[in-house]
Amino acid sequence: MGVIIGMNFPAAAKAEQLPQVLQTVTEDGFDALELNFGTFPLILGGEIQPDYLAYFKEQFSRFPLVYTGHMMYDLNFRTRENRERQLKILTSSIDICAELGMRTLTIHYEQRSPREEEEALFLESQQMAAEHAANRGVVLCLENIEVERYEHALATVKAVDHPYYRMNLDLGHLYLSTRYFGGDFITGVKECAPYLGHLHVNDNLGRFEPMRLEDFFVYRHTSPTLRIALGQGDIHIPPFWGKVPLAEAFDIIAASGYQGIFLCEYDNGRYVPFNRKIQERVRREVNAAMTRCGRTM
Numbered sequence: 001m002g003v004i005i006g007m008n009f010p011a012a013a014k015a016e017q018l019p020q021v022l023q024t025v026t027e028d029g030f031d032a033l034e035l036n037f038g039t040f041p042l043i044l045g046g047e048i049q050p051d052y053l054a055y056f057k058e059q060f061s062r063f064p065l066v067y068t069g070h071m072m073y074d075l076n077f078r079t080r081e082n083r084e085r086q087l088k089i090l091t092s093s094i095d096i097c098a099e100l101g102m103r104t105l106t107i108h109y110e111q112r113s114p115r116e117e118e119e120a121l122f123l124e125s126q127q128m129a130a131e132h133a134a135n136r137g138v139v140l141c142l143e144n145i146e147v148e149r150y151e152h153a154l155a156t157v158k159a160v161d162h163p164y165y166r167m168n169l170d171l172g173h174l175y176l177s178t179r180y181f182g183g184d185f186i187t188g189v190k191e192c193a194p195y196l197g198h199l200h201v202n203d204n205l206g207r208f209e210p211m212r213l214e215d216f217f218v219y220r221h222t223s224p225t226l227r228i229a230l231g232q233g234d235i236h237i238p239p240f241w242g243k244v245p246l247a248e249a250f251d252i253i254a255a256s257g258y259q260g261i262f263l264c265e266y267d268n269g270r271y272v273p274f275n276r277k278i279q280e281r282v283r284r285e286v287n288a289a290m291t292r293c294g295r296t297m
């Protein structure tokens, strides 16, 4: 098949638009599609909602795309509050992936807690989930978030030490976090590359938005186009529209032998007229990186 270039499901799309979304993604030349389980009520009270699942299964089967999943946001695996139910959402998400033939499920690292007991709870949740994922043939991938040093997410992947528990390196997040907290983007890519199960490709201008840590509520309700205009924060613009050294990162990732998907996780609903061109550019750059390191895809 060659390299697999994917995009994420447009955040604003409605369930009834699924056939159209799948058609457009295919026509724009993408090979893969990632669905965030927070987009639709696929899980009800911890259990899979069977009508939703059947609908997605039927629609997905009509297109020759590779599918991947993304956990919903705002879960907290570092607290005992609602723990059983939150863990149930995690295992049900893994089950949805298995049902829909999704290869990977992304879960966010979020921010490291200064309290050891909370970190222990997080690690325990990941170990349990890795076992469940292995039983269902799904690879759970931990994503570095821009609010934290990537080293902590990487250390968790190493600590879980499980073939079905890998890292999802988000290159846009890595660029923002290394510029804000210190560290080096290229070093980060090199350190994470051997542990990759998935990859998020998106761009930004490398300016961290401190409001993200100080007041998440205000941050979330700031106009995204204002943030884009200011060039501030985790703006998820199309790959190669910003300053993240993506071509250099692709060289390292290609040379590491990475076999996974290059998932373009940008705010694609804002860039519909350009999505095909964006896909072609990413594919060209990945193929060039593969050629430079002697891999033929």
Ligand SMILES: [Zn+2]
Pocket (backbone or CB within 6 Å): 143, 170, 200, 265
């Ligand atoms: Zn991401």
